[in-house]
Amino acid sequence: MPAPIEELREQLVGLLPRLRRFARAIARNRHDADDLVQIAIERALARSGQLRPDSRLSSWMFGIVRNAWIDEARSRGQRDRIFAPAELGENIGDPAHETQSDMLAVQEAMARLPEEQRITVGLVLVEGVSYKEAAEIMNVPIGTVTSRLARAREALQALLADTTGALR
Amino acid sequence: MKFSDETLMAYADDELDPPTRAAVEAAMAADPELARRVARHKELRNQLRSAFDKVLDEPVPDRLIATARTAPADRRADNVIPLRRKSAPRWSWPQLGSIAASLVVGAILGQLLLRASITGPIIARDGQLLASGALAHALSNQLASDQAQQAPVRLGVSFRSKSGEYCRTFLLRAPSALAGVACRGREEWRVQVLAQSGQAAADGGQYRPAGSALPRLVLQAVDEQIAGEPLDASGEAAARSRDWRH
Numbered sequence A: 001m002p003a004p005i006e007e008l009r010e011q012l013v014g015l016l017p018r019l020r021r022f023a024r025a026i027a028r029n030r031h032d033a034d035d036l037v038q039i040a041i042e043r044a045l046a047r048s049g050q051l052r053p054d055s056r057l058s059s060w061m062f063g064i065v066r067n068a069w070i071d072e073a074r075s076r077g078q079r080d081r082i083f084a085p086a087e088l089g090e091n092i093g094d095p096a097h098e099t100q101s102d103m104l105a106v107q108e109a110m111a112r113l114p115e116e117q118r119i120t121v122g123l124v125l126v127e128g129v130s131y132k133e134a135a136e137i138m139n140v141p142i143g144t145v146t147s148r149l150a151r152a153r154e155a156l157q158a159l160l161a162d163t164t165g166a167l168r
Numbered sequence B: 001m002k003f004s005d006e007t008l009m010a011y012a013d014d015e016l017d018p019p020t021r022a023a024v025e026a027a028m029a030a031d032p033e034l035a036r037r038v039a040r041h042k043e044l045r046n047q048l049r050s051a052f053d054k055v056l057d058e059p060v061p062d063r064l065i066a067t068a069r070t071a072p073a074d075r076r077a078d079n080v081i082p083l084r085r086k087s088a089p090r091w092s093w094p095q096l097g098s099i100a101a102s103l104v105v106g107a108i109l110g111q112l113l114l115r116a117s118i119t120g121p122i123i124a125r126d127g128q129l130l131a132s133g134a135l136a137h138a139l140s141n142q143l144a145s146d147q148a149q150q151a152p153v154r155l156g157v158s159f160r161s162k163s164g165e166y167c168r169t170f171l172l173r174a175p176s177a178l179a180g181v182a183c184r185g186r187e188e189w190r191v192q193v194l195a196q197s198g199q200a201a202a203d204g205g206q207y208r209p210a211g212s213a214l215p216r217l218v219l220q221a222v223d224e225q226i227a228g229e230p231l232d233a234s235g236e237a238a239a240r241s242r243d244w245r246h
Helices: A006-027 A028-046 A057-083 A086-090 A099-111 A114-124 A131-138 A144-168 B005-012 B018-030 B031-058 B062-070 B101-115 B134-141 B216-225 B233-241
Strands: B120-123 B130-131 B153-160 B166-172 B178-184 B189-196
Touching: A006 A028, A006 A057, A006 A099, A006 A114, A006 B031, A006 B062, A028 A057, A028 B062, A057 A114, A057 A131, A099 A114, A099 A144, A099 B031, A099 B101, A114 A131, A114 A144, A114 B031, A144 B005, A144 B031, B005 B018, B005 B031, B005 B216, B018 B031, B130 B134, B134 B153, B134 B166, B134 B178, B134 B189, B153 B233, B166 B216, B178 B216, B189 B216
Parallel strands: none
Antiparallel strands: B120 B130, B130 B189, B153 B166, B166 B178, B178 B189
């Protein structure tokens, strides 16, 4: 019988694809996103005693990813701007370029959102978390979730209409 | 009726209560512009989803898997492990539990008392739940270190509580599949915690380590009440010979 902590580790391994997806929605490139996931996993294990078993593991982890991002973002504002264009370069000569381009357009648009709006979009629209759960993860009232989401959507619709319009 | 953009958005995200939802649908049927606005919200959602879903297809970097498997963990998460003994029965001890006990007990109790005959495993008397019948018999006589595979009651750990009583965890086999903690009173076994166990309480999507036979509630109760270590096989036998009195 595996010890609880070993079970938790395996559940975290199983959650990695989703954590990477969420991180990609809020960080601006793959490298930063994976760094973020790594930091979050380290923090989660170091605090595993605080995991309330009646909460969803995914929600708990999204909260840790979010907090880690906010902490890291404070100290790395400069770096983001330097690394952000690298993602564009990654796709030159990539045969999967076509399928990547819509993701790029979306990421570019996401990158222009204020931090908290981007996190809200990542939770609700990318990860499919309910408004209520998102509010708990971000520790804000539900009304804040809906207003952030409404503003983010408006901005994204405008930005993506531009890009897709230009591409077509 | 006029709807705010936030309401239309919530409709697209399936977050509205049924009456509001129906009202939006009725309004959409009558107003193509409204329907277009909802469609735009849904389209954006799909666009984001399909863009980021590609991440799920990427191989997860080895360094992340290695971190999850080896990064140092909070030692408190392993607190409950010492409860497992060498001769331990097949209980598993997941992490600390915390659900509102009264809710769970209340929900089950209604059901239980309806079903319970006079000889049921648990009876209510003077506002207390007492073990009865086969459960009371097993609590008094059955040793965790020596119990039949198919016994109707399975005992888990026995321990001294902080108030000095002997307490034991038990699991009633299906169909009731109830688990709990009972503590020895003067004559009776008081059931202090009762919860649905195992599959019966599987709550899809919630965090629950696989293979935990005892509900978190029970584990937490043990954790809160136990004074020192659980009894080992000889301690259990000695306690039984004193009829679980100190």
